[in-house]
Amino acid sequence: MGVFDNAKKVPTGVCGLDSLFYDGLQLQNFNEKDSSSENKSRNKEKGLIIMLKGVRGINKMHLAMQMLHGISRSIYSIPGLSKYASVPYFFSLNKTKEDLSDFFLDYLITRQIDIIIRKSASGEDASWKQDILAKSLFTVDRCSEQCVQNANHSVYLPKDYRNCLDKYLCDRIIYYNNRTNALHFLRDYEGDDDDNLLFHRRSDDLTYYWGKGKDNLRFLPQYMRDDFFDVRFNERLSGEDFFDCDNTMYSYSAGQKFQKVLDCLENIEMENAEKQEVAEDNDRDKQNGCSRSWARQYSPCIVIDGFAQLHTDELERLSFPHIEKVLRRLSMVSILVFDERANNITCNADIVIDMRKKEYADEDYAFHELQISKSVFQPAAFGWHKYKIRNCGIEVYPSIHRLLQRRNYMSKILTHTHANILDESYERFMRTERLQYHNIADPNISYDNYQAEKSDREMDLLKEMYRKGKEARLRLTKKIIPKHYATDILEAVLLGGPMKSPLDENCYHTDDRKMHALGSSSRWREYKSVTALIGNPNSFKRFLAIARTFRASKHKEHTLVILFDKEEDEMRRQFICPGFNTYEADFLPCLELMDLSEQDKLDELNSNNKDKRENVYPKYPINNRRCSTCSYKCKLKECCLRCYKYIHFLNVRMGCISADELYSVLKQQINVPYFDGINQKKVSRIVIDDLQKIDYSFPLLKDEHLFLTALVTLCRENDVELQILCDKKAGLTKELCSLADNVVCINRDKADTNSIVLYLERFAEHISPSEIIQYNIDNISELFKCDGADIRLDAIVREEKDEIKEIETNISNTPGQGDTKADSMSNETECFKACIKFKCIGSMKDYWRMKIDIGNTRQV
Structure with a gap:
């Protein structure tokens, strides 16, 4: 194996920077077995040179130090390179x-x-x-x-x-x-x-x-x-004093210091050459002619910092071709740190990283950026990328253009365009199978299985498309929406999961259920859905989102709730399960209040002890005990508490946070799994609360035109479901409606405080053309029920056409004429349940034209 004959990339160790190099640096390769003198000379000069340049005060030295550590550690961990690696060096012309x-x-x-x-x-x-x-x-x-x-x-x-x-x-x-x-x-x-x-x-x-x-x-x-x-810092020649002191004590100029650095490097090279010559002489003495017993040593990384200390004439007089040869022979990777004058020198670096400070004049805010302006032998992401210094070093935030970029996308187009639209590629097969079985077991995604099932999967998809198409045609011609169909759509879009309703009997033959399993369109989806909940303020958007969150908790799925400028204490109190009241009435005995007569007795006893610092008798129910010592197994402790273990807050404080930094934080949250006691699970859902806050408190996010596009891409790439709550008049509403898979519009009735009108403007599972369903939901606070294992819809569902028949029936059945006690109790129960009336509409024009002004609704 050659010294740099390495198939693995070398990570830099800087958070975010490796992503710009597509997982790390690629060192040059050569074969040390080539015995020609010319090739030997060239092989010795294969080290990589990186130039960092920019004005002073933008943390170039910090970045160089981190890269030295990350590159050296990576080389030490690679068997093909570690045996050739010696010691890294860091030289500075202005630091001790x-x-x-x-x-x-x-x-x-x-x-x-x-x-x-x-x-x-x-x-x-x-x-x-x-x-x-x-x-x-x-x-x-x-x-x-x-x-x-x-x-x-x-x-x-x-x-x-x-x-x-x-x-x-x-x-x-x-x-x-x-x-x-x-x-x-x-x-x-x-x-x-x-x-x-x-x-x-x-x-x-x-x-x-x-x-x-x-x-x-x-x-x-x-x-x-x-x-x-x-790590050797400011290494000096043996037996010689060096400049490693404050400039006021020594008269060395920056040019003299650099010359001593160059002398030190040349001395190291001479020592290596002597060792190599001795090793070659020993090899010649061997009679059996075995492979070489020596290995030339290279420093994994050498950093020279402080070229900004040199005067312009000193900088121009430096012989960079000679310096480059020395560094390429000594080190696998060399890093040179320059100021902005680096543009005027002829340094033939392989990689050039520009660093700068930029300001937002309108916001009076400054930040740092870097870009890879030159990259030889390896691809790199273009554009400027922000970075910040954290406690654990510099973090680079790749721009959202890097997130949206698809490598080799253009080269795949010819393959895709010459395949029919039903032809499922192997890449799509793997993604859909993993998405379908990610919570069950590892799917069989081998290529042989893909080839064996390819024709059957295509036919299953085709049959499902035409069966659902036929069902949609029946609904349009008969102008009837089946009750189970409307209910399942509402449950799927609000609570998640695929639709469970069977196809209409007119859409399949009687033997279909025996011969073939009816397919589900979610089986062919490559990503989880993006749902937008849009409405005026106080229109139960958060109530509906919380219901979906608790259902995910029931299925042990972790939800990350992103709060834009919200206090966690305030939001925590609003996260109450919507199915809370569906349990039996006495499942919280500790909250039962005592009789007023007993409370009056306590008040009297407390009033007699006014002189004491604390009241002897607390003013709370006598049966309100600590849960840790309580022996009663209430549902709140045994069941409800477990749901909250799967809900997590990420509070984004107001200010000039950029989209690049926000997405880097989100990727970290997604990549670090949660420990459930036995298994590790990653975030499967993200809920964004109050997207409209971006218009007022986050100027950099507001000005980023690709903010939502990158957010949707991030969630789709990581198989994360996304639910976004947004006001109808927010600045990003149109973009959100365009990008979301499911669009739910909500309007609240100003006369009835417990009723809403919900419009399903778009639903990802629809195959029927332009089907919009309107739901009038009364008593919405009772819309969901929790049975301990799941959260489901709990409502009386009627098609709007059935309302006239119901009124006629109620008129004919007047009180006292045939009513039984059971019928009376049934009617009383229905009064406390949610009621859903649905119909199919053809336009959302009235909803989007309706505006709200200081709490009053007016038509414009």
Whole structure:
């Protein structure tokens, strides 16, 4: 195998940056067995050179440091490259060795804490409930001096904080402060003083952590120990003083410093050449002519930072062709950090990353961006991409154009256009099968199974299309909508899942049910649906969305509720199961109030104890006990509490958050699974509450024209169902109606507070042409029922034509003429149930023309 003969890509380790290179860097390949001198010389100069350039103060050094760590770690983990990798080097013309080492160690520690937070959130490793990480990196055997002096703060700490430091790090009760290089505990006020400091890190010397076979890190798992390795900062020639001090103490200029860096690199190259020559001489002495016993060593990554310190004339005098040859012979990847003057030099870098600072003048807001302006030997995403510095380093947020991009899409067009529309591709077969069986078992998506079932699947789809088409034609000609059909459509669009109603008997032969299973159109869908709930304020949109959320919880599906500028405490109280009242009346005995006479007695006893600081007798029901000590198995504790474990809030605070950053956060939430005690499941649903808030509180999202398009694409790519609540007069309403699979429009009757008119403007399962159904729902608060295992519709359903017949029947059956007690009880029960009247309409013009003004409805 050649030194760079590697089929794997090398990740950079920078969050988001690898996505721009389509999963990492591709190193150049060559075959070291070629014995010609010319090829040997060329093979030695195969290192990759990356140039970072931009104005000062945009964190180029931070990015270079992270890339050095990520690239080196990746190379060490690849068997084909690790045996050729030596030690990475970081040279800086304006920063000391101690500063670089401290910054690098801070990055490593925050990275480890970020890892255990992710692992703990997904339930992958239960060991992060103890102190494994904390005792490996911090001196937990004794408190800091500040902690001893401020002993009064210890009352706020958990009693077991010394033994469970990792747990409290994951819960953010304790956090790492890179200013003090120590752990601090959380307070109820903001500030950056030292009164809550707990434990310092074990050492400021990086050698302490990776030296002696990493014995000090022996308690950590291997994948975390691999993050610690030797990095040479500002390496100097043996026996010679170097510039690693403040400029005021030494008279070295930036040009002289760089010359010493170049001398050091040339010295390393000479040492490698001597070792190589000795190894070749030993090989010649071997009589059997075996393969070489030596391996040329390359640094996995070399960084030279601080070219901005050079004067323009010094920068122009540098011989970059010579520098490039030295770096390509020494390192697999080299990173050079320049300022904006890099445009005036002739550096033949393979990859050029431009970094800049940009401002939104209207919003008085600034942010940082980068772009890959040059990329040789590998593809890269175009355009500018935002980035920010977080506690665990720089995070790059790929633009939504990267999310919408389809690689090799144009090359697939010819194949698709020369296939008929029923021809199901292998790619579509895999996606639909995984979507259908993702909660049941791993489907058989082998190519042989695809070929065996291809013709049958095409015929099943064709039969279903024409059967449903025939049923739609019957509804149009007879002008009758079957009751079960209208009910199943409403339940499917509000509560999710495929339609369960059978086809009309006129649409299939009697032996069809024996010979073939009737298909479902959801079987051929490649993604979950996007549903838009649109209506005026206070039109039960959230009520309907909550019903779907609790039904997903019943099926153990996790729902992420995105709140735009909403307080979680306020929203939490609104998340009450709509089927709550359908349980038996006494399932909450703790909420039963006592008799007024008993309450009066308590009031009298309390009034006699006014002199005491606290009332002896609390003013609450005597049977209201703590649930932890209660022996009564009420439904609230045994059943309802489990549903809330599958509902999660993501609160997006108002401000200048960009769509790129928001989608990067969403992808992270989707990729990190939830631990249910036994299994790990990812987010299967996303609910966006109050989309109209974007018009007022999120200027960057409002100006992004592809915001909704990218959101829909993100959910479809990750098989996530999307439900969006939006006001009818919001700025994104038209775009939402155009992109959503299901469009539900809601209008509330101003006279009846418990009634709505619901329009099903679009439904993804429809095959019939332009079918719009209007539902008049009375007593909507009782629309859903919970039977413990599922949430379903619970309503009296009538077609609007049946209303006239019902009125005539009620007139003929006057009270006292044949009414029985059972009939009276039945009529009384129906008064407290939801009632649905439906009909098919031909236009939504009246709904969209109707506007609301300060609570009054007027027609325009």
